[in-house]
Amino acid sequence: MLYYSLIHCYLIYGIQVWSCAPNFIINDLFKKQKIAIRLLSNSKYNAHTEPLFKTFDILPLPSLIQYFKLQFMQQFQQKFLPEIFHETWLYNNVREIGENAIVLRNNDQFRVPFSRIAMVDKMPLISFPANWEKFPDENIKFIRNKIEFNEKLKTYLLKQLSYTVNCVRLFCPSCST
Numbered sequence: 001m002l003y004y005s006l007i008h009c010y011l012i013y014g015i016q017v018w019s020c021a022p023n024f025i026i027n028d029l030f031k032k033q034k035i036a037i038r039l040l041s042n043s044k045y046n047a048h049t050e051p052l053f054k055t056f057d058i059l060p061l062p063s064l065i066q067y068f069k070l071q072f073m074q075q076f077q078q079k080f081l082p083e084i085f086h087e088t089w090l091y092n093n094v095r096e097i098g099e100n101a102i103v104l105r106n107n108d109q110f111r112v113p114f115s116r117i118a119m120v121d122k123m124p125l126i127s128f129p130a131n132w133e134k135f136p137d138e139n140i141k142f143i144r145n146k147i148e149f150n151e152k153l154k155t156y157l158l159k160q161l162s163y164t165v166n167c168v169r170l171f172c173p174s175c176s177t
Helices: 002-012 023-041 050-055 061-077 124-134 146-159
Strands: none
Touching (some): 023 050, 061 124, 061 146
């Protein structure tokens, strides 16, 4: 409860916008989130955080970013967003040349614009549909109910975390006895 009242609300405020920031900024925020979870769990300053996130059912920042991007795309796909967003992303089946429509094998997927710059790939117009298309669980993607979608998505992302850590550091102070 302390985490959600003091830290989580600041992390998720405008997350769809600021998650487009460079990686060094997101990594700094992720380090602060790790420090907070260690303090709240009364763990050592260098303890592994993945088991702590899993224990407290808290999504780490990269998963939190993915969660909110997928949540936004689900609301877009189900037409829950304001009307101004309705034609932001198009499906591949919208491509037409003259009178003939071209049928593609990925007709039901969003058209993700191509970019050559990594910074542009992080912008919402590209990263939101790209995250949606990369998400592997089709059962979760097409849930119409917002609350059920959010619960299943959070459960899915938490299942990706592990209670045990396979540490590869040679002299890890947390793992060594």
